[in-house]
Amino acid sequence: MTAGKVRLLGACWLACTAISLSAQDCHLALRGRAVDADTREPLAFATVTVVGTGRGAVADANGAFVIPDLCEGTTYTVTVSHVECEHETKIIQLTENTELNFFLHHHLLDEVLVIEKAVAPTPAQSAVSTTGSALAAAQGVNLGEALKRLPGVSILNTGATIAKPVIQGLHSNRIAIVANNVALEGQQWGAEHAPEIDPFTAQRITVVKGAAGVRYGVGAMAGAIVLEPAPLREPDGIGGWISLAGYSNGRAGVAAGAMDWKVPGTTLAIRVQGTAKRSGNLHAPDYFLGNTGAAELNFSALAGWKTGRWTHEVAATRFSQRIGILRAAHIGNLTDLQQAIDSPVPLNNKDTFSYNIDRPYQQVQHHLARYRASFRISEKWKFSSQYAFQFNNRQEYDVVRQSGSAADKPQLSFRLWTNALDLALEHFPIRHWEGGIGVQGIQQLNDVGKGGLIPDYTTLGGSVWLLERWRRFPHPWEYEVGLRYDYRQTNATTSGSLNTVDTLVHFGSLSGTAGIIYHIHKNLTATLNTGYAWRPPHVNELFARGVHHGAGTYEEGRPDLLPEKAWNSNLTLQYQRNHTNLTLTAYRNQINDFIYLDPQRAFVLTSRGAFPAYFYAQADAVLHGLDAGASVPVAWGIAAEGRASIVRGYRLARDSGETTTHRDWLPLLPTDRLQYGLKWTLNRVLRAPDRGWETADGQETFVRLLATTALHQTRIPESGLLKDAPAAFTLWSLEAGHTFALGKDKKQLLDVGLTIQNIGNTRYREYLNFFRFFTDEPGTNLGVRAKWIF
Amino acid sequence: MQTNTVKFGVLAALLLAFTFGACKKDDDTEQELITTVVVHLTATDGSFDQEYTWDDRDGDGGNAPTIEEIALPANKTINCHVHFYDRSKTPEEDITEEVEAESAEHLLVYAVTGANLTIAAADTDSNGKAFRLKTTWTTGAASTGSLKVSLRHEPNKDAANPDVTGEVDAEVDFPVKIQ
Numbered sequence: 005m006t007a008g009k010v011r012l013l014g015a016c017w018l019a020c021t022a023i024s025l026s027a028q029d030c031h032l033a034l035r036g037r038a039v040d041a042d043t044r045e046p047l048a049f050a051t052v053t054v055v056g057t058g059r060g061a062v063a064d065a066n067g068a069f070v071i072p073d074l075c076e077g078t079t080y081t082v083t084v085s086h087v088e089c090e091h092e093t094k095i096i097q098l099t100e101n102t103e104l105n106f107f108l109h110h111h112l113l114d115e116v117l118v119i120e121k122a123v124a125p126t127p128a129q130s131a132v133s134t135t136g137s138a139l140a141a142a143q144g145v146n147l148g149e150a151l152k153r154l155p156g157v158s159i160l161n162t163g164a165t166i167a168k169p170v171i172q173g174l175h176s177n178r179i180a181i182v183a184n185n186v187a188l189e190g191q192q193w194g195a196e197h198a199p200e201i202d203p204f205t206a207q208r209i210t211v212v213k214g215a216a217g218v219r220y221g222v223g224a225m226a227g228a229i230v231l232e233p234a235p236l237r238e239p240d241g242i243g244g245w246i247s248l249a250g251y252s253n254g255r256a257g258v259a260a261g262a263m264d265w266k267v268p269g270t271t272l273a274i275r276v277q278g279t280a281k282r283s284g285n286l287h288a289p290d291y292f293l294g295n296t297g298a299a300e301l302n303f304s305a306l307a308g309w310k311t312g313r314w315t316h317e318v319a320a321t322r323f324s325q326r327i328g329i330l331r332a333a334h335i336g337n338l339t340d341l342q343q344a345i346d347s348p349v350p351l352n353n354k355d356t357f358s359y360n361i362d363r364p365y366q367q368v369q370h371h372l373a374r375y376r377a378s379f380r381i382s383e384k385w386k387f388s389s390q391y392a393f394q395f396n397n398r399q400e401y402d403v404v405r406q407s408g409s410a411a412d413k414p415q416l417s418f419r420l421w422t423n424a425l426d427l428a429l430e431h432f433p434i435r436h437w438e439g440g441i442g443v444q445g446i447q448q449l450n451d452v453g454k455g456g457l458i459p460d461y462t463t464l465g466g467s468v469w470l471l472e473r474w475r476r477f478p479h480p481w482e483y484e485v486g487l488r489y490d491y492r493q494t495n496a497t498t499s500g501s502l503n504t505v506d507t508l509v510h511f512g513s514l515s516g517t518a519g520i521i522y523h524i525h526k527n528l529t530a531t532l533n534t535g536y537a538w539r540p541p542h543v544n545e546l547f548a549r550g551v552h553h554g555a556g557t558y559e560e561g562r563p564d565l566l567p568e569k570a571w572n573s574n575l576t577l578q579y580q581r582n583h584t585n586l587t588l589t590a591y592r593n594q595i596n597d598f599i600y601l602d603p604q605r606a607f608v609l610t611s612r613g614a615f616p617a618y619f620y621a622q623a624d625a626v627l628h629g630l631d632a633g634a635s636v637p638v639a640w641g642i643a644a645e646g647r648a649s650i651v652r653g654y655r656l657a658r659d660s661g662e663t664t665t666h667r668d669w670l671p672l673l674p675t676d677r678l679q680y681g682l683k684w685t686l687n688r689v690l691r692a693p694d695r696g697w698e699t700a701d702g703q704e705t706f707v708r709l710l711a712t713t714a715l716h717q718t719r720i721p722e723s724g725l726l727k728d729a730p731a732a733f734t735l736w737s738l739e740a741g742h743t744f745a746l747g748k749d750k751k752q753l754l755d756v757g758l759t760i761q762n763i764g765n766t767r768y769r770e771y772l773n774f775f776r777f778f779t780d781e782p783g784t785n786l787g788v789r790a791k792w793i794f
Numbered sequence: 795m796q797t798n799t800v801k802f803g804v805l806a807a808l809l810l811a812f813t814f815g816a817c818k819k820d821d822d823t824e825q826e827l828i829t830t831v832v833v834h835l836t837a838t839d840g841s842f843d844q845e846y847t848w849d850d851r852d853g854d855g856g857n858a859p860t861i862e863e864i865a866l867p868a869n870k871t872i873n874c875h876v877h878f879y880d881r882s883k884t885p886e887e888d889i890t891e892e893v894e895a896e897s898a899e900h901l902l903v904y905a906v907t908g909a910n911l912t913i914a915a916a917d918t919d920s921n922g923k924a925f926r927l928k929t930t931w932t933t934g935a936a937s938t939g940s941l942k943v944s945l946r947h948e949p950n951k952d953a954a955n956p957d958v959t960g961e962v963d964a965e966v967d968f969p970v971k972i973q
Contacts, residue, residue, distance in 0.1 A: 334961060335961055335962075336946075336947070336961035336962030336963055336965070337962045337965055339962065339965070340961050340962050343958065351959075352948065352959075352960065352961065399823075402826070403947070403948070403961075404824075404826050405826065405889075405892040405893070405895075405896055405899075405947070406896065407891075407892045407895040407896050408824075408826065408889070408892040413823055413824035414823050414824075415823060415824065415825055415826065416823060416825075417823045453823030456823070549854075549855050549856070550853070550854050550855065551854045551855075558854060558855055560855060608854065608855050609850075609858060609859055610850065610853075610854040610855075610859075611827075611828045611829060611830075611831065611848070611850055611854075611859070611964050611965075611966060612828075612962050612963070612964060612965050613962065613965040613966075615854075
């Protein structure tokens with residue numbers, strides 16, 4: 005998004021500020037640019053009129069305009085016209101100084117309602133988003149499903165129901181998940197702990213790739229996943245949506261809905277949202293996967309209102325989930341594991357359909373409460389503050405003797421309380437610089453049930469950050485610089501557990517980011533970003549001690565680990581013209597003191613036999629790779645689509661100081677993955693209104709056929725792998741969507757969709773699925789969905 | 795502006811207080827841990843009565859387990875009863891009772907290497923199928939070797955070889971000497 009040229013119409017602005025402020029604030033500015041929707045050329049000297057007020061402006065040679073002194077909360081009709089194009093009208097209500105670009109089409113009269121827009125510019129860093137129909141098709145499954153189409157993003161699975169996103173080869177503690185403007189605080193260290201996120205709460209999900217620590221904190225060493233909810237309702241009245249979906253595999257049903265209410269005559273807007281999901285045993289091509297059912301029930305509420313120059317927002321969410329773990333994946337010792345691996349079909353598997361979720365299963369609740377208040381200090385400056393409370397309650401139920409005292413208790417429990425306070429001072433462009441400074445405080449308490457793998461701990465942390473962006477249209481260069489300091493102190497204690505620890509560790513470090521965007525040509529942009537980010541070692545890496553079931557390994561932490569430091573550079577080239585879209589990102593991520601599990605060539609004797617020992621160790625590592633995406637129109641509304649993700653990662657030297665001449669590949673790196681297919685957009689075909697099922701304005705009617713090819717992973721560490729990486733495979737999927745306009749005034753929408761995953765019922769196993777030792781991945785899955793928006 | 799800041803502070807303080815107040819340690823989890831396996835051996839002629847213990851009461855990792863050598867008289871018939879305990883708890887938990895109560899869902903497996911020792915079942919489960927918590931041992935001539943004792947949970951006792959089905963709850967090795 006390019007900023008409008010900032011030009012204060014001096015005299016008028018001064019005149020207006022001289023008038024004392026009434027209850028209604030009348031010095032908001034609307035900035036923007038008029039752009040040709042097809043060519044993206046700026047429309048010089050376009051006329052901008054605020055209908056009925058006699059106000060307006062003429063855009064400059066670059067299409068940029070400013071209309072100062074508009075009133076808050078008043079509905080304006082803004083029309084932009086230009087001799088070469090049809091005029092475009094938007095109905096707006098300002099709550100903030102707003103940037104709004106007008107894309108002048110040839111045959112479209114759009115009505116868009118605009119509400120508050122964040123001051124912070126989008127990151128000058130490689131990022132990809134999913135929204136609209138692509139997001140809608142995956143919302144009913146899980147967060148991983150919603151992201152796995154994006155180049156550079158892959159999924160780490162523990163069975164089909166537990167999915168964690170992997171950004172450019174890194175996951176768990178090395179990436180941050182930011183939902184509703186709050187970084188999710190759960191038990192993210194565990195590879196089998198799925199993020200507690202309901203994708204239905206998001207309108208857009210953005211993956212920021214590379215070191216994003218300055219913007220999103222120490223958790224975002226390798227990137228961040230940002231979920232943005234739809235804005236609250238602006239016009240008085242009630243709106244909302246109801247979504248129903250069903251999936252053949254697992255006989256799953258999903259119901260979700262949201263209701264928005266703008267209380268008439270006030271500034272108060274309220275939303276309540278809920279999601280319910282239920283699924284049973286999934287089916288691989290040859291057998292059911294016993295105990296793979298899942299149940300989920302989520303609620304959220306959001307309210308926003310204004311008092312004077314204050315804007316308030318309160319949010320509360322509750323996420324709860326019960327996930328069955330494949331019974332066949334439950335093993336006692338190495339012999340069991342070897343037997344499970346050697347068997348072509350899963351052992352101890354109940355090959356029937358059932359909705360029952362028996363032991364082993366996970367039960368997780370996540371609660372969030374958030375209050376955000378921002379204050380518009382002046383036309384240029386804004387202060388915002390946010391307090392967020394999170395409570396994460398995870399319980400893991402293992403297979404036990406029913407007659408024992410453990411009959412109805414979990415075998416592992418983790419409870420994590422987090423308080424976070426954010427204060428920020430942000431500004432609109434001043435001499436073409438925009439950005440802000442801020443501070444953050446965080447306090448955490450983690451309570452681990454007796455016998456847990458990790459000790460209890462309390463964490464205190466603080467951060468100071470500064471982030472500024474320079475841009476001046478039509479200057480082809482944009483710059484971004486950011487600096488942040490974080491401090492974390494963790495006190496790990498355990499009483500009553502077998503793992504006795506009482507240690508205080510503290511870490512502090514600077515992180516930084518610098519980015520340059522160069523608009524080489526109106527359609528071609530290059531972005532170069534380099535960032536330095538860090539991450540303190542997590543309590544599990546410092547103090548873990550015990551057998552990691554499922555992996556069949558004995559793991560032990562190392563209390564003297566140093567923080568990981570990442571130096572990430574990425575270069576992105578983006579070409580966009582009409583409907584052609586090409587993106588290429590090359591990156592290199594050097595991580596000093598990368599923490600990994602090092603096999604010890606020794607066994608630890610336990611009462612269930614001997615397990616191979618893995619100790620946490622650290623060494624410098626490098627990850628580099630390429631992400632590419634392309635969408636090119638061919639003919640008749642058909643576009644060819646392709647995406648590729650390639651990553652290589654290896655250790656540079658062992659921590660003993662000895663340098664290795666060969667590359668020690670890092671474990672669990674995503675396989676090379678290609679997606680290619682065709683998308684047929686039928687909007688023009690369906691334009692003829694007499695057919696009665698015309699596509700609603702601004703929506704897409706499409707059919708997409710997509711193949712995914714994952715190559716065989718040959719770059720695996722020499723030791724510690726009990727089973728060869730699975731063979732390469734290609735899967736086909738089909739997707740289709742259409743949106744009906746309903747009601748007398750065509751204001752209601754009915755969005756229907758169809759998805760078929762794994763069309764050929766192909767038998768395959770994913771390298772990044774821990775359960776590849778035990779079973780094939782699920783077979784064909786037919787999904788239908790309908791969403792009624794009113 | 796002033797009042798809002800105050801309100802915000804109060805809200806934050808309240809939530810903080812709630813958070814700390816909500817946190818107290820309780821034992822809501824129950825780990826099933828077998829730290830100790832005891833083999834109780836009594837000769838049918840009353841000439842021999844001994845217990846041999848495999849013990850790792852600090853759990854997985856940490857200190858190595860202590861393992862006693864099973865020393866048996868030659869050419870005897872000996873009754874064996876195996877016991878399982880969790881001695882990481884105080885008082886210790888006798889898991890043998892739970893195993894006996896769910897005999898149909900458990901199976902003990904014995905594997906002798908080297909020593910002149912044969913082991914035969916002396917009990918059945920609640921369905922009349924193999925259980926082997928109690929066994930009869932017959933020793934031969936003097937020899938040394940080892941014995942692996944496994945406790946299997948949820949085996950398929952109808953399988954061709956039930957000894958490799960289910961999953962291992964405990965599996966320990968004792969050195970064996972027959973003299």
